[in-house]
Amino acid sequence: MIINHPLLGPRDASEFIYLGDASLIDRPDWNSENAAQQFYEYLYLRDNPAGTIRELWFHEYGDRSWLVVTRNTLTHEIVNVELARDIDREEKHSR
């Protein structure tokens, strides 16, 4: 596979380490009432879609960027690649 790095251009996927669903970006609020349930779902449950998935890849043998790659799990077609740090987040993370 080839991942089109937003800063470095097309790179072979073997330069990257895979983490998983990009929902891992949305870490729950530790102070919320049902934090235990939220963290359990956040860390352990997966949509595991057969189709489009947004997922996290780390450019381990490159520039150490975490990327959010939008890819089809049936065809492996990649339609979008973004820097994780550019993804809009809910306000809680900037506190």
Place this chain on the structure above:
Amino acid sequence: MKYSGWNILKQALTGKKEWAPVWHKPEPKSHYETIVIGGGGHGLATAYYLTTEYGMKNIAVLEKSHLGSGNVGRNTTIIRSNYLLPGNEPFYELSMKLWENLEQTLNYNAMVSQRGVVNLFHSDAQRDSFVRRGNAMCIAGADAVLLDERGIRNLCPFLDYENSRFPIKGGLLQPRGGTVRHDAVAWGYARGSDSLGVDIIENCEVTGFIIKEGRCVGVETARGNISANKIAVCVAGSSGRLMGKAGIRLPIESHVLQAFVSEGLKPILPNVITFGAGHFYISQSDKGGLVFGGDIDGYNTYAQRGNLPIVEDVCAAGVAIMPMIGRSRLLRMWGGLVDMSMDGSPFIDKTRIEGLYFNGGWCYGGFKATPASGFCYAHLLAKDEPHPVAAEFRLDRFKRGHMIDEKGAGAQPNLH
């Protein structure tokens, strides 16, 4: 007709060919007591043991494609019960015992071959963790032998002892481990189930669940709706896709595991060898092909095919540990969808929907589990409580904090 050398001879001499179909092709009925979704090894074994062990009747196995078209026919055929944790080891040891009697049980020769499985270690720290594992095995009644370097040299003189990047210091051998002719497992269980009245329905994809008042009462299929009292999902790599139709999110990701076979060769490899430092395992089939594999590709996929980096890395590991295989050729590579769970261990459990049961999360280790998985799933379905050796394979274990994490890799499926 009973399978035996005598009957083969009789058929040959009389020139008659009267072998019956190994399984029939019935039309689906409108209702069953129990529906098993997934005509792979686990599903067929479940149906078989439901009938033989628990006396259940009126059972159907629904398979979306042809019987045995999933991982039971795509794996590297290794069986072993060399697990570490108490939640796992007794289960896999039950599986091993069922393998050991499979031919007699099924009157079908699946070529269970207990050639021994060796896990190599390369450092004192690895040895210590293998001692812990070997003891866990012995304590659970399995067999394990710790070999030092000399012991490994005697067993496998063809490994690279002189120039290898990671020196071979010894290994943990399970003599009762080995290989099984994978397809034959599906066929054998199918034949056994079919002869006991189980309807095996191929080309019958389940497209949805019929849920009434919080209870699952049937399935929608490509061949119409079928009602049932109990619905048992057993679909490995398709777990997420199918359970999603019941609104259940799972602690599972689907990944691809590639496997490889070389051209046929005269016997050179007596055992199954596992090379942990390079993620590599290999055995030689009765036909002569070297069957080997390594790590999963590492990304979520449903595509049943892998990519080159893993192919090359697996071959590199093979040549690194066994330089003599270099001049043989890779004949085929293929990929299986594996249902990687969050701790590397499986689930055999009820779901929050009454009447709907789930068996999955076998990661890349489902083949060896086939008999016990069927046995324990049948137990759960028949008695509505887990079989003692599968009691930890619960869906709520992450919520409780009771992980069965052999590798200690944490909640990241591609690391298990």
Place this chain on the structure above:
Amino acid sequence: MKQKNRTSGGLIERNKPLVFHFNNLRYEGFLGDTVASALIANNQRLVARSFKYHRPRGIFSAGPEEPNALVQLRLGAHLEPNTRATVTELFDGLIAKSQNHLGSLEFDFLEINNLLSPLLSAGFYYKTFMWPKSFWEKIYEPIIRASAGLGCLSNEPDPDIYDKGFLHCDVLVIGGGPAGLAAALIAGRSGVRTILADEDFLIGGRLNAETFTINGMKGSDWAVQTAAELEHLPNVRLLTRTTVYGAFDHGVYGAVERCTDHLASSNGRPRQVLWRIYSKRTIVSTGATERPIAFSNNDRPGIMLAGSVRTYLNRWAVTPGKRVAIFTNNDDGWRTANDLRGKDINVIAVIDTRDKPPPFKYSDTKVFMGSHILDVIGHKGVTALKLPHGKSIEADCIAVAGGWNPNVHLTCHHRGRPTWCKDISAFIPGEELPTGMTVAGAANGTLALSAALKQGSDAGSTAARDTGHNVVAQEVLNAEDEPSEISPFWHVEENKKRAWIDMQNDVTVQDIEMAYMEGFRSVEHVKRYTTLSMATDQGKTANTVAVAVLAELTGKTIPQTGVTIYRPPYTPVSISALAGRQRGNQFRPTQLCPSHTWATEQNAVFVEAGLWKRAQFFPKKEENHWRQSVNREVLQTRKSVGVCDVTTLGKFDVQGTDALKFLNYIYANDLTTLAVGKVRYGLMLREDGLIMDDGTIARLAKNHYITTSTTANAAQVLRHMEFCHQCLWPNLNVHIISVTEQWGQFAISGPNSRHLLQKIVDREIDISNHSFPYMACSEITICNGIPARLFRISFSGELGYEIAIPARYGDALIRRLMSAGEEFDIVPYGTEALSIMRIEKGHPAGAELNGQTTARDLGMQRLVAKNKDFIGNILSKRPELNRKDGLALVGFIPIDRRDKLSAGAHFFSLNKDIITNNDEGWMTSVAISPNLGHSIGLGLIKRGNDRIGETVKAANLLQKQYVKVEIVTPYFIDPEGERLRA
């Protein structure tokens, strides 16, 4: 007579004769021959034995599809089993042997299997060998294994070297036949970065095998001319002897180039190169493969594909027979008759299954329209064939033409399925092609030459345009549109003797009938039950015939029946080529510590630590057991001073105004009270609440921290830190960089360590206990101005420091330390001594930080902050991780002090049986303490903290050791930590 089957013409170099040996017999051939063409030239008909029945076999094809003619090539460590004679170039001195026979090729004892064939039908082994139970593994299976398999491995390491390379192009053209050449020509002339890869050593494909003309020029000459033009184009790369074996994601293709296989010796050059080709567009012009018709005994030597007969005749100027019969269901078979007749070979008969007027009229060749072959006479070679109505014809070769199958393999590697094309009665590439791929020529089902050329040109034009090039005008390529009318005919039904479909694996029409009868009716089941298409040729000549036979049985159409999945590789690839240079000690990189050279000079014994090599211990001449050396290192360190290279620890430089805030998120400890100039132990959890790693956090300046990780987890920890920063808290002003390799680091331990350091640090630096107490850190200079970082931390439990210097000074520093330390009898120590000292001190390391333990298990719960957000906080509170009977890290000593403890032993209460349910934990680490004079251990046991003083069993069933041990605190040495603070 030498080369009695050699005729005139051909594309061989007759002025370059070559000598070779087959089964120890000497033969001659020419440069340009393959082993197969040279064997045919010498009238060697019997070349192999089949897999199961050990039937005599001859050469069946002229290309990579060959099912029969597999040989063992070369000798000794160069031995190469299962090599297809049909694609092996002849070189001077070549040595080949036949394989898979017991006894000689001529008299194979295992041919008895052929007599037993009624017993050995498809799947027989599933039905028998079950009684008595123990016989399967002891008797039956070994016999099966010994008679199965094909060639032999040498049992020696592969002596050749292999390379890997990466190629990038706009257009990859796979296959250098007419369509591929036409495509590459347009693309190349249009300035497109083009790669043309062909598996053959001679470019041209079927142009070399036929008598076609293009623009009035001999086809093979046109190929030479075109290849020459392509080679001169700077934007075109021509790869011959290169098989593109697989199509992978995003335009990545795997290819293997055979660089020296056609030479007697590699002479130090890479034998093969594995290319990974990245292309924007790919044109698959891989041609087509002819298929046979199944009839009784159709596997006899002398029976050959009709197109292959032409290839041998036209390209290699050899004839496989002197009295050739042709069996065809299409017009193409007649080309063979015409070409043979053109070279005055006796074509004794043409048998055409089609009931229609013959397309050609011959005066001296019998023609049977609407007929078929019933049976074949001859054991080790055809002597005659039988036709219906008792007719018999003497022949020494039967050329079989069953139609052509497009080579769709690469088009299906993304699991696309081919579609059925009625016009040519074959599968052609389907709708779902890999992205960027087009197909042209025979591979696309376009069998006629002029149409294939046009399609190739068009594909080349389109690819050039798609990749942003101005396309040159297409040259008109005039060629014939040869007739190829076909009427499907798959197998002769009349005779019920075995008719072969898969030659190599001995799968017959009758086997498929049997599989069908037993309910194996999907094409995948038939394949798996009969082993059809699972041989080295992957059923290239067998598949379509098998599908057709199955379709007849099931009453379905051929497209309804479908095909099995095409998987890479297209043809087998040597495992060495896939491994490349990653072999032996080059399998993984090796990382060396800054003191490695010095340690080597000290005769250190090294040990693997991940990719690092670390000194394990430093034996002295008089020491003959490692324990002597290690004990000396431990005792001397605790008595005076020792030094150890700890560079391998992960080291991270963390800076920024939010650095503290960030570290507070990723460590479980509360770091808000960490002052500048201080170090703190840091515990890092995973989000699931279990321990990920531990290390230290040193605050060098307000916004500048150095953190460390364990050696094993360095990469994972950096990845995690970057994740936390970029994905979770991207708005924090913090920057992280790994400095593991940039800074060498040494641990200096023991009561004299301060005295030693005093001699190293620059004069103005005050390292007195008062100014630089336990857990202090500072940026300093040493040895007259060399920058260094000093940390007063200790893993050994002694007064100790770790000093870091830029890695380039590491070698100098160890030498300086050793000379400065002479007066204290300084000792270098390795990982063994390090490990003993940390066990004596009760510090957890890899065996305890194994990813399965919590802070609570390791007695560190008091370090965990109560009231802050950090990774792992919430999930560490889950009930099962906080059980009252949970594990706890404690120490163990043997009741009988002479007993040796072993890591990996499991704990049981004294009165309990040794069964899984009573398992209470395990010994994680052990050492024989030279300070205490007996074995000590660390371990995890249920409720350990409440059980200090209790005696339990440590059971090591594996090594048959059962030791009674007392549970003690894990601090064996200096439990109050006074030495640290001295």
